[in-house]
Amino acid sequence: MSVSDLITLAFSAFLLENVLLIRFLGICPFLGVSQKRKSAIGMGMAVIFVIVMSSIVTWVLHKTVLAPYGLQYLRTIVFILVIAALVQVVEMFVKKFSTSLYKALGIYLPLITTNCAVLGVALINIDQEFNFLEMFVFSLFSSLGFLFVMVIFSSLREKMANSPIPKPFKEIPIALITAAAMALIFSRLGGII
Numbered sequence: 711m712s713v714s715d716l717i718t719l720a721f722s723a724f725l726l727e728n729v730l731l732i733r734f735l736g737i738c739p740f741l742g743v744s745q746k747r748k749s750a751i752g753m754g755m756a757v758i759f760v761i762v763m764s765s766i767v768t769w770v771l772h773k774t775v776l777a778p779y780g781l782q783y784l785r786t787i788v789f790i791l792v793i794a795a796l797v798q799v800v801e802m803f804v805k806k807f808s809t810s811l812y813k814a815l816g817i818y819l820p821l822i823t824t825n826c827a828v829l830g831v832a833l834i835n836i837d838q839e840f841n842f843l844e845m846f847v848f849s850l851f852s853s854l855g856f857l858f859v860m861v862i863f864s865s866l867r868e869k870m871a872n873s874p875i876p877k878p879f880k881e882i883p884i885a886l887i888t889a890a891a892m893a894l895i896f897s898r899l900g901g902i903i
Contacts, residue, residue, distance in 0.1 A: 716847050723851035729827045730859045731889070731896040736827030739818045740860065741885060745871070749814040750864035753822075754857030756800050756815070760822055761831050761856070764793045765849035768832040769842065789832050790823075797823045827856060863892065 711719075729735045736757070743753040768789045776782050801819050805812045812819065822828060831852050835845040866888055875884055 711841070711844060716843070719844060720847050720851040723848045724855040724858065725896065725899050727852075728855045728859060728896055729830065729852050730856055731893040733827075733830065734893075735830040736825050736856060738821060739825060740863065740889070741882070743815060743818045744860055744864040744885070745867055746814065747861065747864045747868060749811070750860040751857070752804070752808070752811040753815055753818060754853075754860045756804065756819065756822060757825065757827065757856050758850075758853040759800055760793065760796050760825075761828050761853035762846070762849050763796050764789070764828055765832050765835055765845055767792045767796075769835055769840075769845045772836050785833075785836065786829075789829055793828050793832070794823045827852075859892070859896075863889065 727733060730737070730740050739753050739757070744750045768785075771788060771792070772782075772785060776785055776788065797820060800822070801812075804815070804819065831849055835848060838844075838848075840848060863885075867885060870884055870888070879887070
């Protein structure tokens with residue numbers, strides 16, 4: 711794969727096939743942790759680490775154990791176990807080094823274990839038959855796209871919290887409308903490449 715192909719894959723994973731707004735994976739933390747920019751950035755950083763590390767581990771496990779021994783039917787279970795272990799590492803790290811972020815993320819930090827964006831990226835890497843470099847680029851830029859959208863969305867939600875929005879639309883209704891508008895914008899980027 712050439713450098714231009716890797717750049718196309720990175721751009722595509724970041725914007726054109728964004729895990730949140732195009733693939734609709736990981737919506738729970740998207741809505742739950744996006745009220746404040748700081749917590750959205752913290753969640754995004756944790757998701758970057760978990761997606762990249764779990765993609766590497768699951769790709770290696772698939773290529774060296776599951777596929778050679780005909781155990782592909784176990785991949786979902788194995789992938790979830792790997793993701794759960796990595797989330798525990800992240801949770802311990804965040805709790806030790808940033809207590810305020812740990813409290814801000816609350817229940818959403820352990821929920822990364824069941825975040826379908828993490829499992830989805832790991833499965834896409836296998837289904838697309840990416841080599842190691844392609845898997846790494848796709849995983850990194852998918853997770854960076856997750857962070858990018860979380861930061862934009864949290865910035866918009868912070869501004870909307872101080873805006874004169876009619877009462878029936880406050881909080882989740884306006885957040886869903888904003889998310890839908892962002893998804894429409896991102897879906898129109900597909901014509902670029």
